Structures are given as C-alpha cells and as structure tokens.
Amino acid sequence: MADKLSREDVLKLARLARLKLSEDEITKYQLELSSILSFVEQLKTIELSGYEPTNQVNGLVNVKRSDEVLTQPSLEVLLRNVPNTEGKYIKVKRMVV
Numbered sequence: 001m002a003d004k005l006s007r008e009d010v011l012k013l014a015r016l017a018r019l020k021l022s023e024d025e026i027t028k029y030q031l032e033l034s035s036i037l038s039f040v041e042q043l044k045t046i047e048l049s050g051y052e053p054t055n056q057v058n059g060l061v062n063v064k065r066s067d068e069v070l071t072q073p074s075l076e077v078l079l080r081n082v083p084n085t086e087g088k089y090i091k092v093k094r095m096v097v
Helices: 007-016 023-045 074-079
Strands: none
Touching: 007 023
16 A cells, blocks of 8 residues: 555545545545555554454353243323324324425
C-alpha cells in the first residue's frame, strides 16, 4: 500500500459514500486515511504465531433457555389499557397529513 492516499482515491471513496467534500476536507481526509492505512500496515507485521485466535474473552458459552408456551391475555384484556379503540384495533391520531 502506498504511503499516502491520492486525491483521486479520496474522491472515489467520497463518491462511493455519496459525500460531497470541500477542498479542505479532501486534504484532511487524505492525511487521516493515509495515517489509518499506515497503522494497519504496522499491524500486519506483528508476529502472531503461537497465539490462539480469540473470538470472545469472558469465558461465557451460549446460554439458552428452553422455549415455553405462555398463555397470552385475551384481546379484550389487552385493549382495556388502551385509551382509544375502534373495534379490535387501537385508534391513534393521524400521523401523516
């Protein structure tokens, strides 16, 4: 990877992200993204042989509960707590004009 991202690379990324950048922002992101890519290149040089890959560190395993069929309250009971109903539906104020 090149040491510095080109202006065209930044413009291409901006186009893909549908961003409109000013000239100052292009220069700023050119430096910042180049710095990030440089850091990633440094990470690639780290020797990791002998280490196991880690996908989680707290030692927990999948904790699952068994599925239980629960009895549900009737529609009438549920609608008792609703301020306005129309038939078996909850009536709300109009949201779209």
